[in-house]
Amino acid sequence: MDYNLSDEHLMLKDQVRKFCETELVPKARELDESQGFPWDIYKKAGALGYVGSYLPVEYGGAGGDLFAKAIIGEEFVRACFGFNLSANAADLLFCNNVNKHGTEDQKKKYLPPICRGEALGSWCLTEPGAGSDALGIKSSCVRDGDHFILNGSKTFITNAPEAKYFIMITREPGSKKMEGGTAFILERGMKGLSTGAKFDKMGGRCSPTGEVFMEDLRVHKDQVLGAPGRAFHQMFASLDVERSLTPFSSIGIAQAALEVAAKYALERVQFGKPIAEYQLIQEKIARIATGVEIVRTYAYKVVWMVMNGKKVSKEAAMIKYYASRMVQHAVHDALQIFGGYGYMKEYPIERYYRDSRMLEIGAGTTEIQKTIVAREIFREYK
Ligand SMILES: Cc1cc2nc3c(=O)[nH]c(=O)nc-3n(C[C@H](O)[C@H](O)[C@H](O)COP(=O)(O)OP(=O)(O)OC[C@H]3O[C@@H](n4cnc5c(N)ncnc54)[C@H](O)[C@@H]3O)c2cc1C
Numbered sequence: 567m568d569y570n571l572s573d574e575h576l577m578l579k580d581q582v583r584k585f586c587e588t589e590l591v592p593k594a595r596e597l598d599e600s601q602g603f604p605w606d607i608y609k610k611a612g613a614l615g616y617v618g619s620y621l622p623v624e625y626g627g628a629g630g631d632l633f634a635k636a637i638i639g640e641e642f643v644r645a646c647f648g649f650n651l652s653a654n655a656a657d658l659l660f661c662n663n664v665n666k667h668g669t670e671d672q673k674k675k676y677l678p679p680i681c682r683g684e685a686l687g688s689w690c691l692t693e694p695g696a697g698s699d700a701l702g703i704k705s706s707c708v709r710d711g712d713h714f715i716l717n718g719s720k721t722f723i724t725n726a727p728e729a730k731y732f733i734m735i736t737r738e739p740g741s742k743k744m745e746g747g748t749a750f751i752l753e754r755g756m757k758g759l760s761t762g763a764k765f766d767k768m769g770g771r772c773s774p775t776g777e778v779f780m781e782d783l784r785v786h787k788d789q790v791l792g793a794p795g796r797a798f799h800q801m802f803a804s805l806d807v808e809r810s811l812t813p814f815s816s817i818g819i820a821q822a823a824l825e826v827a828a829k830y831a832l833e834r835v836q837f838g839k840p841i842a843e844y845q846l847i848q849e850k851i852a853r854i855a856t857g858v859e860i861v862r863t864y865a866y867k868v869v870w871m872v873m874n875g876k877k878v879s880k881e882a883a884m885i886k887y888y889a890s891r892m893v894q895h896a897v898h899d900a901l902q903i904f905g906g907y908g909y910m911k912e913y914p915i916e917r918y919y920r921d922s923r924m925l926e927i928g929a930g931t932t933e934i935q936k937t938i939v940a941r942e943i944f945r946e947y948k
Pocket residue numbers: 655688689690691692696697698699721722723724725770775924927928929930931932933934937
């Protein structure tokens with residue numbers, strides 16, 4: 567098992583770090599305040615191959631591996647969590663599913679504009695009445711010859727207010743559990759498709775989140791993604807890749823928190839010496855740094871497993887939940903090191919604190935990850 571980063575990966579990390587330091591870090595606070603998605607930076611990232619980095623070159627991707635995607639994700643988040651939240655919804659949630667289950671025509675049409683950073687995609691599952699209980703969705707699709715008629719609404723959808731493309735998960739009325747789900751690729755402008763206003767969020771604020779509505783939306787069968795009736799099977803087949811990469815968001819925020827807290831502790835003088843010299847401050851720094859290193863190492867192991875075709879339902883759930891807990895402790899300790907200044911917007915730690923909270927909710931809550939881990943463990947010991 568070798569999940570060390572190669573020289574090429576380290577070079578990529580260095581390049582993405584420089585890009586983020588120049589483009590994203592100086593604007594992160596302003597983006598947080600304005601809640602505006604930075605299309606200009608997204609386009610530059612696309613031109614450099616940082617959007618769709620792991621997708622095949624023939625569809626506009628950079629042809630990299632999942633380690634490269636993890637590196638880019640961590641660096642984006644270290645600079646601006648919201649930027650990565652949107653980029654990830656586009657080039658992972660949307661594109662990974664199209665790449666895995668789409669037809670040749672669909673891949674050629676929908677992947678390149680996202681890889682170029684010219685369009686955002688979104689993945690629409692959650693509904694007002696169905697969050698953790700994903701199979702409980704009510705949005706419906708009814709067959710009508712070569713077409714389907716879609717009705718229903720989705721909420722909390724990343725990129726919805728500004729996305730050009732939508733993967734829409736629906737259910738045939740009367741179908742149950744894993745059967746009867748059908749996914750469609752929808753495009754903004756289709757008659758019967760509309761989106762709501764941008765939600766005002768606690769964190770990840772430059773990432774537009776909102777609702778999607780379908781009202782007698784008539785869509786041709788060519789827009790089905792994968793096979794009709796197979797959406798939930800497809801969804802679970804793609805989930806391991808998505809869950810194995812999500813922890814790098816937790817790692818990115820924790821890494822950023824560690825850096826600012828360590829620097830501050832060395833500079834801040836109380837009782838005649840830098841607070842870094844007090845053991846209670848050292849204990850916090852040690853705890854944050856240890857969490858980041860250990861979680862990052864295991865996260866790469868899980869990505870390596872995915873890259874090598876291993877089943878990772880348990881491992882991906884473990885690292886997703888553990889990483890999102892780790893970052894909560896990290897931002898808590900880091901903010902404490904800043905004292906009152908940590909509570910002010912002048913320093914980025916209060917933004918990291920807010921941003922990190924989403925990581926225990928999105929892509930399956932901590933509670934749901936724990937139930938998956940326990941289910942897999944009981945399966946092993948039965
Ligand atoms: C910023 C943001 C972006 C998002 N982006 C997207 C997106 O792009 N696409 C998309 O489809 N969705 C998206 N979501 C939705 C997200 O996936 C859901 O919020 C999440 O799955 C939880 O669903 P819920 O909010 O309805 O909470 P609920 O499912 O109602 O859960 C409420 C609480 O009950 C707990 N709970 C529920 N069931 C159980 C159980 N069986 N055992 C123990 N505890 C349980 C949960 O863990 C949670 O603590 C996004 C959410 C946020 C906040």
